[in-house]
Amino acid sequence: MKFGGTSLAGIGRIKCAARHIERECAAGQKVVVVTSAMAGVTDKLIGWMRELSCICDLREYDSVISSGEQVTSGLLSIALQELGISARSWQGWQIPVITDELHGAAHIEKIDGHALHESLNQGHVAVIAGFQGVTPSGRISTLGRGGSDTSAVAIAAALSADRCDIYTDVDGVYTSDPRIVSRACRLDRISYEEMLEFASLGAKVLQTRSVEMAMKYRVPICVRSSFAVPDTFALLPVDGSSFTGTLVCDEDEIMEKQIVSGVTHSMDEAKITLIGLRDKPGISARVFGSLAAANISVDMIVQTVSGGGERTDMTFTVPVSDFDRAMQIIGAIKSDIGYDDLLGSSGIAKISVIGVGMRSHAGVAVKMFKALAELGINIQAITTSEIKISVLIDSAFVELATRVLHSTYGLDSKKEGM
Amino acid sequence: MKFGGTSLAGIGRIKCAARHIERECAAGQKVVVVTSAMAGVTDKLIGWMRELSCICDLREYDSVISSGEQVTSGLLSIALQELGISARSWQGWQIPVITDELHGAAHIEKIDGHALHESLNQGHVAVIAGFQGVTPSGRISTLGRGGSDTSAVAIAAALSADRCDIYTDVDGVYTSDPRIVSRACRLDRISYEEMLEFASLGAKVLQTRSVEMAMKYRVPICVRSSFAVPDTFALLPVDGSSFTGTLVCDEDEIMEKQIVSGVTHSMDEAKITLIGLRDKPGISARVFGSLAAANISVDMIVQTVSGGGERTDMTFTVPVSDFDRAMQIIGAIKSDIGYDDLLGSSGIAKISVIGVGMRSHAGVAVKMFKALAELGINIQAITTSEIKISVLIDSAFVELATRVLHSTYGLDSKKEGM
Numbered sequence: 001m002k003f004g005g006t007s008l009a010g011i012g013r014i015k016c017a018a019r020h021i022e023r024e025c026a027a028g029q030k031v032v033v034v035t036s037a038m039a040g041v042t043d044k045l046i047g048w049m050r051e052l053s054c055i056c057d058l059r060e061y062d063s064v065i066s067s068g069e070q071v072t073s074g075l076l077s078i079a080l081q082e083l084g085i086s087a088r089s090w091q092g093w094q095i096p097v098i099t100d101e102l103h104g105a106a107h108i109e110k111i112d113g114h115a116l117h118e119s120l121n122q123g124h125v126a127v128i129a130g131f132q133g134v135t136p137s138g139r140i141s142t143l144g145r146g147g148s149d150t151s152a153v154a155i156a157a158a159l160s161a162d163r164c165d166i167y168t169d170v171d172g173v174y175t176s177d178p179r180i181v182s183r184a185c186r187l188d189r190i191s192y193e194e195m196l197e198f199a200s201l202g203a204k205v206l207q208t209r210s211v212e213m214a215m216k217y218r219v220p221i222c223v224r225s226s227f228a229v230p231d232t233f234a235l236l237p238v239d240g241s242s243f244t245g246t247l248v249c250d251e252d253e254i255m256e257k258q259i260v261s262g263v264t265h266s267m268d269e270a271k272i273t274l275i276g277l278r279d280k281p282g283i284s285a286r287v288f289g290s291l292a293a294a295n296i297s298v299d300m301i302v303q304t305v306s307g308g309g310e311r312t313d314m315t316f317t318v319p320v321s322d323f324d325r326a327m328q329i330i331g332a333i334k335s336d337i338g339y340d341d342l343l344g345s346s347g348i349a350k351i352s353v354i355g356v357g358m359r360s361h362a363g364v365a366v367k368m369f370k371a372l373a374e375l376g377i378n379i380q381a382i383t384t385s386e387i388k389i390s391v392l393i394d395s396a397f398v399e400l401a402t403r404v405l406h407s408t409y410g411l412d413s414k415k416e417g418m
Numbered sequence: 419m420k421f422g423g424t425s426l427a428g429i430g431r432i433k434c435a436a437r438h439i440e441r442e443c444a445a446g447q448k449v450v451v452v453t454s455a456m457a458g459v460t461d462k463l464i465g466w467m468r469e470l471s472c473i474c475d476l477r478e479y480d481s482v483i484s485s486g487e488q489v490t491s492g493l494l495s496i497a498l499q500e501l502g503i504s505a506r507s508w509q510g511w512q513i514p515v516i517t518d519e520l521h522g523a524a525h526i527e528k529i530d531g532h533a534l535h536e537s538l539n540q541g542h543v544a545v546i547a548g549f550q551g552v553t554p555s556g557r558i559s560t561l562g563r564g565g566s567d568t569s570a571v572a573i574a575a576a577l578s579a580d581r582c583d584i585y586t587d588v589d590g591v592y593t594s595d596p597r598i599v600s601r602a603c604r605l606d607r608i609s610y611e612e613m614l615e616f617a618s619l620g621a622k623v624l625q626t627r628s629v630e631m632a633m634k635y636r637v638p639i640c641v642r643s644s645f646a647v648p649d650t651f652a653l654l655p656v657d658g659s660s661f662t663g664t665l666v667c668d669e670d671e672i673m674e675k676q677i678v679s680g681v682t683h684s685m686d687e688a689k690i691t692l693i694g695l696r697d698k699p700g701i702s703a704r705v706f707g708s709l710a711a712a713n714i715s716v717d718m719i720v721q722t723v724s725g726g727g728e729r730t731d732m733t734f735t736v737p738v739s740d741f742d743r744a745m746q747i748i749g750a751i752k753s754d755i756g757y758d759d760l761l762g763s764s765g766i767a768k769i770s771v772i773g774v775g776m777r778s779h780a781g782v783a784v785k786m787f788k789a790l791a792e793l794g795i796n797i798q799a800i801t802t803s804e805i806k807i808s809v810l811i812d813s814a815f816v817e818l819a820t821r822v823l824h825s826t827y828g829l830d831s832k833k834e835g836m
Contacts, residue, residue, distance in 0.1 A: 011466055011469045011470060048493060052429060052497050053497075056496045056500075057499055057506075059506065060499075060506070060507055061492070061496075063491070063492040063507050064496075066488075067485040067486075067488045067489050070488070071463065071485050073481070074478040074479070074481040075466060075467065075478075078471050078478050078482075079470050079471075081478075082470060088475075089481050093511065094557075138512055140509075
């Protein structure tokens with residue numbers, strides 16, 4: 001059971017999390033808990049470090065920010081003991097969770113489950129500080145922002161847990177953003193592959209790395225709300241069976257597959273267009289090589305032929321946060337690569353439809369393009385994967401397009417097929 | 419160099435502490451730093467735990483509160499690196515500082531100085547999270563409130579340091595409380611024995627345990643202000659020679675001994691009087707035995723004969739915080755021990771004069787009693803040690819008595835003898 005920052009933000013929320021754990025214990029489960037820091041704490045600590053230094057020693061950074069999870073793991077253990085449940089906290093170095101030396105964004109190399117197993121067999125609930133580990137040289141490391149999801153999945157894998165429950169401030173994964181699509185539905189089940197697309201396309205429910213790891217080790221993840229029915233724990237069935245949430249699992253375990261499971265949108269990209277680019281071998285490599293050298297990742301790329309065939313127009317997208325830097329870089333190599341004009345715009349949105357079913361169904365893309373055309377929305381770029389189609393449109397149409405596509409693929413009402 | 423909570427309260431103060439360390443490094447010292455938590459942080463964490471539980475698991479308590487020092491050790495390391503000084507943080511378990519299992523008030527059993535020495539020899543400043551250690555079973559332990567003084571002295575002893583500098587919000591140990599005695603002077607030197615009396619009598623400069631440990635291992639302590647001249651570090655002599663402070667050291671190293679080094683006062687005690695107590699063997703043992711069983715320590719005791727010799731009056735003092743409990747306990751055993759009346763009062767003050775010189779000088783006590791008598795102040799009880807005389811008086815006279823005794827023993831002007 002992993003609890004996120006909003007699920008542990010304050011003593012009241014911590015008591016509430018303890019009640020969720022109590023329910024699972026009462027159902028006879030051996031429970032391991034992974035905590036995040038209280039919402040806001042990590043940002044406060046990072047703020048202090050920024051005040052001291054622009055680029056601080058990441059070993060010290062890790063030591064400072066890991067303190068947030070240390071606090072919540074201890075507080076939650078105390079809350080459990082108050083409910084009469086035997087519990088103890090574990091820091092990354094106490095287990096130990098061994099990581100590499102890549103401080104600030106470390107990778108877990110090995111989790112020794114021996115001490116944890118022993119403690120569980122003695123009837124204790126283990127409350128583990130998430131997000132942190134220890135390097136072979138004995139320094140505290142952290143897994144990068146949102147890393148406690150990854151901690152939870154890694155520990156579930158190491159202990160061969162039956163399930164990894166991620167408690168958060170939403171009650172599952174939705175077919176679309178409910179703030180935009182009022183008829184969005186919670187998915188009962190979703191495959192790892194689809195969840196990966198959802199996660200990397202801006203649905204903030206699970207960290208991408210944690211989904212990759214869950215897929216690799218076949219750990220079923222259940223996304224649940226810690227905020228649901230906080231005052232009526234006693235009325236809930238102890239086996240948690242009727243508890244609402246989304247199960248992220250193997251594709252094979254999903255009986256009734258939808259062709260499309262969801263429609264996501266992202267406003268996090270900006271568009272850069274090079275007009276009249278010389279159409280010669282090696283030019284693209286130079287454009288994207290210079291961006292890659294600056295650690296800027298490019299998402300969608302569209303190239304069209306213009307004029308007499310010697311010149312072309314090229315459009316690509318970069319993260320909004322890297323937009324200014326990318327414009328400078330392309331501006332600086334103008335004389336080298338040769339183009340007539342450089343245009344940039346951040347007023348764009350990316351809409352994606354996702355579904356493992358599209359592997360075996362033709363016509364999914366056509367349906368999308370037709371629906372957008374009927375609305376008079378121009379598609380500025382397209383990318384596809386085996387289970388995803390993304391298009392770039394004017395950001396003014398983002399809500400409209402998302403709602404219409406949600407209806408188009410029959411997601412508005414759960415019982416209906418496509 | 420140990421920095422207290424007010425000396426690290428906020429990023430500005432942490433930068434200031436880093437400048438003090440820079441000065442010592444520039445003078446060619448190998449520096450080990452011990453940090454407290456930022457002022458207020460430990461109390462906030464304790465508040466959260468109290469909200470969860472009245473009597474929480476002290477192992478979890480230790481894990482939670484030790485996070486405060488973890489944060490400051492990391493932040494101060496970053497601040498030092500910004501000044502171009504190689505530094506790294508050390509948690510108790512990383513050194514390790516091995517303690518017993520008495521969580522919440524653990525005792526240091528062993529400090530392995532090997533890794534620290536190696537790091538120092540490589541030219542790194544070691545920034546150690548104070549107040550914390552690790553038990554043989556691998557749990558985080560803490561040394562009790564104010565324990566980072568003890569950490570600092572213990573680490574200084576383990577590393578055979580030349581000196582242990584305690585940076586705090588006052589610039590040394592004074593002959594009396596400057597808020598009451600405007601003519602109080604900072605002492606250049608004070609013996610461990612005297613400092614122990616000062617510490618246990620309410621001068622909050624150093625924790626008693628740290629002084630005991632410094633005395634045992636002969637670690638010279640220098641009490642200094644981290645607030646002094648924060649903006650003029652560059653103007654100070656790098657060897658720190660003209661830096662003001664108080665050296666706590668061996669009696670032998672103090673050339674010009676004062677007979678009395680200071681006058682302290684304490685309002686932390688309350689007085690309990692038993693009127694008409696049966697004057698029989700074993701009665702005192704029952705009174706004080708019942709208090710000891712409740713973990714209440716009794717300080718001063720006065721017994722006088724009254725009436726026909728079969729009855730006596732007895733007065734003793736207890737800490738103000740235990741006053742109500744003590745009154746209840748004595749009330750409950752009334753039928754057992756037999757007395758006429760039970761009186762209690764918290765409106766009292768204890769005034770003490772302290773000095774190693776009084777071992778070899780007669781008349782120190784007489785001078786005190788005479789001075790108080792001239793002011794018409796009644797002495798309600800007296801206790802003495804080899805180097806201290808304490809009297810109990812009405813709290814209304816505490817400022818007056820302290821000021822007059824300060825003058826009486828010639829402490830007002832440093833240059834004058836007694």
